[in-house]
Every structure is written in C-alpha cells, then in structure tokens.
Amino acid sequence: MxxxxxxxxxxxxxxxxxxxxxxxxxxxxxxxxxxxxxxxxxxxxxxxxxxxxxxxxxxxxxxxxxxxxxxxxxxxxxxxxxxxxxxxxxxxYPLNAWRDAPLFPTPRKGLQGLDTRVPLPPGARVLEAGCGLGDGLLALRVVYPCAHLYGLEWSWPLRAVCALRCPWARVRQGNIWRADWGPYQMVYLFQRPESMDRAVAKAAAELQPGAWMVSLEFPATDLVPDAVLQDRSRPVWAYQVPFQRRSTPGSSARSPSKPR
Incomplete structure (x- = not known):
C-alpha cells in the first residue's frame, strides 16, 4: 500500500x-x-x-x-x-521514537522464508520492539502462526491502533530500551542503522542463549549473521545468541553469553 x-x-x-x-x-x-x-x-x-x-x-x-x-x-x-x-x-511521533525509527512499516510479505532459516518451536514468544501500527506483527504472524506475538510501542495512539489491528497479539505501551527482552525467543526490529549498536548490546545482555535478534534491512555491522534473506528489496538479518562477532585482533569469534 x-x-x-x-x-x-x-x-x-x-x-x-x-x-x-x-x-x-x-x-x-x-x-x-x-x-x-x-x-x-x-x-x-x-x-x-x-x-x-x-x-x-x-x-x-x-x-x-x-x-x-x-x-x-x-x-x-x-x-x-x-x-x-x-x-x-x-x-x-514522540521525540525518542523519531530517534529510533519513525514509523517504518514492515511489508506484509517482508519476512517470508524466515521460518525456514530461523525455526521456532510452537508457542515461542516473539517480540516486535517498536511495533508502530502493527505491520511487523502482521508479517510475523504469516511466518510464525503458532508463536505468541508481543508488541511494544512508545506512542499511546499508535499502540491503540496496533492493538485494534492485531487483537491476537499482546500489545503494550512502553520504552523498548527499558523493557526486558529476556523472556523472548526472538526480538524483531526495524530500526535506524544508528540504533543497531544499542540493540546489539541490549540483546547480548538480556536474551537467553539460543534466542534470536532479527533486523529488517539494517544489519548489525559488528556481528556475523547466522541467517540472511537477501532475495528481496529489504534484506532480513538474523543473529543468534551468543552472537558471533567479526574478527578483530585479540578478540574471540563469539561473545560469551552472560552468566545465568
């Protein structure tokens, strides 16, 4: 549209x-x-x-x-x-939302094929961090129909519209950078390139080993993706915890997971 x-x-x-x-x-x-x-x-x-x-x-x-x-x-x-x-x-459009991603909608078929590259068990908890009007949740439902979908949005009006469009998802108002990502098996993002380093740091600190961070269009430049879907106008980048970091002198290939 x-x-x-x-x-x-x-x-x-x-x-x-x-x-x-x-x-x-x-x-x-x-x-x-x-x-x-x-x-x-x-x-x-x-x-x-x-x-x-x-x-x-x-x-x-x-x-x-x-x-x-x-x-x-x-x-x-x-x-x-x-x-x-x-x-x-x-x-x-709250100011902090403009700094992250001012209402970039996910195409309805933008995540097709992700389920084959990143399979999730039935009932997995999937969060869209910054769900806007709910386009990302709609796309996630296409590929993960058996998952429990959650949305988090800072803007109250957008959160209300998203909840109406996605009654099968649990949508709440909140700051994606203050919310706990730990309970989720996947966190999906469509952010600005400038906020990806912050997302990587938060995902590495909070996600359980084996969980995924998925980004539409913008990669985490310091990480090696575990799965990539590039046969489309907007590529999809998937990273599994513990993240595999790009090699630098004196560093290991994978970052250690946090103690549990």
Whole structure:
C-alpha cells in the first residue's frame, strides 16, 4: 500500500490538505468555531501522515494544512493555537521514537522464508520492539502462526491502533530500551542503522542463549549473521545468541553469553 502511495506523490499530500480544508470549512459552517475546526483538520492531517513513507513526507502531510491556514490568514487565532498541530505530531511521533525509527512499516510479505532459516518451536514468544501500527506483527504472524506475538510501542495512539489491528497479539505501551527482552525467543526490529549498536548490546545482555535478534534491512555491522534473506528489496538479518562477532585482533569469534 505504501509503495502505491509513494508512486503517486505528491497527490496523497494534496488530497489530505484539501480534505483538511474541507473539514475546517465544514466546522465553520456548523458554527463549531475556528479552534475546533483547526483541531479536527490537524487531526486529519496527522492521521494522513501515518501513510507517508518517509519522515519528511510525514512532516509535509501533517503540517501542510496549519501552515497554509496561517499563511492564508483565513482564521484569527491566538499564537498558542498554532502549537496544537505540533502537539498532535509529537503525540503520534514522540521525540525518542523519531530517534529510533519513525514509523517504518514492515511489508506484509517482508519476512517470508524466515521460518525456514530461523525455526521456532510452537508457542515461542516473539517480540516486535517498536511495533508502530502493527505491520511487523502482521508479517510475523504469516511466518510464525503458532508463536505468541508481543508488541511494544512508545506512542499511546499508535499502540491503540496496533492493538485494534492485531487483537491476537499482546500489545503494550512502553520504552523498548527499558523493557526486558529476556523472556523472548526472538526480538524483531526495524530500526535506524544508528540504533543497531544499542540493540546489539541490549540483546547480548538480556536474551537467553539460543534466542534470536532479527533486523529488517539494517544489519548489525559488528556481528556475523547466522541467517540472511537477501532475495528481496529489504534484506532480513538474523543473529543468534551468543552472537558471533567479526574478527578483530585479540578478540574471540563469539561473545560469551552472560552468566545465568
């Protein structure tokens, strides 16, 4: 779906902006006032930004209406009212979430074949760290239908949407870097390259021997993968604890597992 939206860019942004203007005009026609109209239109813009495929397009979609309204002078609003669109964006995309992975969705078939390379026993506990709207959980369910799936998401609104889309998974709100990864046989990530070192350190410290860390698209550059799926637009990298680290002078091939 996102690939089709990206293909027609900027038409999706124009449609969201036009619809937001329609909602704002309708609110005025119904006598709801400019502030209510601003809130409704901005909420629509932020919801539409969830479908964009990059952070700068999400900003364009989400902030397009309030910026155009401010420049047009079509409404007389107090200065603090213009902070509402930014507050809505921060509610959906908290700052720490932007630093990790600002709503990168996993393709529905992006993990196909992972079950053959990384088999899991029935009932295995699989966590998606940073589950967003639930696309990763949907992809995991395709390849691990007998697993117990869990999702962890910092944003309350995204967590709520994910829970609605994935009622068969246990989705909760929380910080992926503070949560304990120890109870899971697999932790799945679709993060930024810059956060992979942090993910490796956390997985090495908390995951049980034999458990897996799986990353979509971005590899852990200091580790040798135990399984790789590269016959697709976004490769999948799988690493089993204890991790096999790339050889450096004076270091061993595998990192020792932590004492149990």
């Amino acid at each position: 996102l690939s089709h939206i990206a293909r027609w860019w900027p038409l999706p942004a124009l449609l969201v902006w036009a619809t937001a203007w329609g909602v704002f005009a309708l609110a005025g026609h119904l006598g709801l006032g400019a502030l209510v109209g601003l809130l409704l239109a901005c909420a629509l813009g932020v919801a539409g930004s969830l479908l964009a495929d990059s952070w700068w397009r999400r900003l364009m979609v989400g902030l397009g209406f309030p910026l155009s309204l401010a420049l047009s002078g079509a409404a007389s609003l107090s200065a603090w009212h213009w902070l509402l669109p930014l507050a809505l964006l921060l509610l959906i």
